[in-house]
Amino acid sequence: MLPTTDPVIYDSNHKGTDRYRLRINNGMGVFEMKFSIWPHLSGTFEDLTKVCTSAEKLGWDGLWIADHFMPNTGDDTTVSGATAEAWTTLAAIASVVPRMRVGTLVTGNTYRNPAVLAKMAAQVDIISKGRLVLGLGAGWQINEHGAYGIDFHTVGGRLRRLEESVQIIRSLLDNDRTDFFGRYYEIKDAPLEPKPIQEHLPILIGGGGEKVTLRITAEHADEWNVWGSPSVLEAKGKILETHCESVGRDPHEITRSAQALFVVSKDKATITAARESGGGRVLAGTPDEIVEIIGQYEAAGVDELIIPNFNMGSTDQVLETYNLWMDDIISQVK
Structure with missing residues (x-):
């Protein structure tokens, strides 16, 4: 049951993991949710900066970027196409966007040694003045592994490496020295200085694998992200809660986010057409319908809705869509 007493509030002063929240009254009650952007990395850095700084001024809560080296082909073939490197880009953007949370959605664990990744994350948190979320996944894109000589491993092998990595990263970020002797990684008397600004830099696990990924999330993650419709989020969320119960963890400690391609039209x-082509990943409708769909995500336990701009067209069209979101959707609930 959604609470029904409070007015709409945009709180940009609240600190911590839930630092920016919208409280929305859509006629069904009041709920809180963050709204974030996911810009593509195939354009120029100047265009990306324009998109991110404009979104910041409009009041979006966060920005997420993917971690890939080339366009996906679905197999081991490669095609040319601009794809900015995620971590250097994130560091640069964080230095010019002073408010929004920033994060990777998600970093492929296979791409970097976990100790090196922890070091990178700590520095980006410092650059961003404590706004980083380290999004991490097992890695899945075949062609970039083959082209760059990165071992792909089996699904099980990638997941086992992910589980070791998240423990190493957490320990390095939180402790003075780390020793870890696993099946895949060994870390010996390893320091990490300087420490991130956040006392507990949040780690997000991306993926919906019900047996392993959600168990790793329950044991080790601060946040969880997955693509899907509200019904998918609800079903997988219940499985996550079961894993949390088995490891003795309160599921409410884990912030949940989801993403959909955004289409608003009258x-x-x-x-x-947008709904049929999106396979559950498209958030489509009139402004009134979008507000109702957002309520369905909230009812499914989603704390943050992330909107990729992959289908929005040119930079100017992206900015128009961001304005449309704020003017025609958020304005309804203020």
């Missing part, structure tokens, strides 16, 4: 044919 044309029914456009809306129908």
Whole structure:
């Protein structure tokens, strides 16, 4: 049951993991949710900076970027296409966007030694003045592994490495010295200085694998992210809660986020086509319908909704869509 007493509030002063929240009254009650952008990295750095700084001024809560080296082809073939490196880009953007949370969605664990990744994350947290979320996944894109000579491993092998890595990263960030002797990684008397600004830099695990990924999330993650419709988020969220119970953890300690491609229109044919082509990943409808869909995500336990701009067109069109979101959707609930 959603609470029904408070007015709409945008609180930009609250600190911590939930630092920026919208409280929305859509006629069904009041709920809190963060709204973040996910810009693509195939354009120029100047365009990316324009998109991110504009979103910051409009009031978006966070920005997330993918960690890939080339366009995905679905197999081991490669195609040319601009793909900015995630961590150097994130550091640069964090220095010019002073408020929004910043994070990777998600970093492939196979790409970097976990100790080196922890070092990188700590420095980006310092650059951002304590706004980083380290999003981490097992790695999945075949072609960049083959092209760059990175071992791909089996699904099970990648997940086992992910589980070791998240423990190493957590220990390095939190402790003076780390010793870890695992099946895949060994860390010996390892320091990490300087420490991140956040006392507990949040680690997000991305993925919906019900047996292993969600168990790793329950044991080790501060945040969890997955693509999917509200019904998918609800079903997988219940499985996550079961894993939390088995490891003795309160599931409410884990912040949940989801993403969908965003299409808003008053044309029914456009809306129908977007929904049919999106396979549950498209958030499509009139402004009124979008508000209702957001309520469904919230009811499914989602704390943050992330909107990729992959289908929005040019930089100017992206900015128009961000303005449209704030003017025609958020304005309804203020």
